[in-house]
Amino acid sequence: MTSRRSSLDASAAHAGGFFLDDTPTEEVDRREAVLESLAGTVRDLVDAAIRTTVEDEEVLRVRDDLAALVARLRASQLPGPAGVRFNADRRSWNWGNAVVGAANGIAPPLRVVHGPDGCHADVRLGAAYEGPPGLVHGGVSAMLLDHIMGETASGRRRTAFTGTLTMRYRRGTPLGPLRLEARVVREEGRKIFVDGSISDAGGVTVEAEGIFIQPAGTPEFPRT
Numbered sequence: 001m002t003s004r005r006s007s008l009d010a011s012a013a014h015a016g017g018f019f020l021d022d023t024p025t026e027e028v029d030r031r032e033a034v035l036e037s038l039a040g041t042v043r044d045l046v047d048a049a050i051r052t053t054v055e056d057e058e059v060l061r062v063r064d065d066l067a068a069l070v071a072r073l074r075a076s077q078l079p080g081p082a083g084v085r086f087n088a089d090r091r092s093w094n095w096g097n098a099v100v101g102a103a104n105g106i107a108p109p110l111r112v113v114h115g116p117d118g119c120h121a122d123v124r125l126g127a128a129y130e131g132p133p134g135l136v137h138g139g140v141s142a143m144l145l146d147h148i149m150g151e152t153a154s155g156r157r158r159t160a161f162t163g164t165l166t167m168r169y170r171r172g173t174p175l176g177p178l179r180l181e182a183r184v185v186r187e188e189g190r191k192i193f194v195d196g197s198i199s200d201a202g203g204v205t206v207e208a209e210g211i212f213i214q215p216a217g218t219p220e221f222p223r224t
């Protein structure tokens with residue numbers, strides 16, 4: 001069994017909530033791809049577990065097989081959550097993040113695209129995100145908007161925490177392909193006002209307004 005502590009345990013410096021890590025970008029990219037492939041299978045597992053109709057005995061056998069696989073991954077673990085890290089190239093990674101974490105099988109995951117006028121992301125939500133029958137859970141919609149709006153406020157250069165997030169659910173958001181959009185409306189000192197929305201093929205289903213705050217004393221910190 002190989003153990004992989006390396007520099008992922010290092011936290012020699014700290015900038016705007018990000019921890020400096022001396023892992024080279026090439027190794028970060030390689031490891032991220034490996035964890036991402038595992039998370040994809042975990043996501044598939046969650047969907048399969050929700051929708052399975054196999055007999056009880058088979059469900060229990062699969063449970064036991066999975067417990068053995070969990071024990072293999074537990075053979076070497078970080079002491080706590082994955083956190084947010086960056087290296088000397090300013091490559092940042094947050095593999096456990098609830099919305100975009102590459103290693104997080106319960107993250108959709110959202111792939112946020114930064115553009116000149118804000119951010120957008122295309123995502124397909126399946127059975128694991130259901131609230132009302134066939135529709136996205138309202139809390140999931142809020143979580144995804146919170147993230148993309150927060151990333152829009154941060155603009156990959158500063159830390160911005162959600163202060164207030166106001167949601168307007170205009171109609172049910174169907175499971176399936178969706179688009180999220182967010183843009184900065186205005187800034188007042190450390191306050192960044194952001195609008196966001198979720199749309200399906202028929203138009204906007206959810207609108208949100210948020211006030212994101214740059215915590216006092218956090219430096220600007222450009223990153224990729």
Ligand SMILES: CCCCCCCC(=O)SCCNC(=O)CCNC(=O)[C@H](O)C(C)(C)COP(=O)(O)OP(=O)(O)OC[C@H]1O[C@@H](n2cnc3c(N)ncnc32)[C@H](O)[C@@H]1OP(=O)(O)O
Pocket residue numbers: 146147148149150151154160161162163164189190191211213214215216
């Ligand atoms: C790159 C990754 C992006 C990820 C995006 C994900 C976004 C998230 O989920 S963040 C997690 C959820 N949010 C949190 O946990 C935040 C918890 N709250 C806090 O940390 C603090 O209350 C924080 C940072 C919001 C404000 O703290 P602080 O910097 O001390 O604020 P403070 O100095 O009192 O106020 C500064 C200004 O903001 C305003 N303000 C403070 N809190 C709020 C609030 N909750 N809502 C609206 N405005 C607020 C104040 O009125 C003040 O305005 P003005 O300058 O006009 O008087």
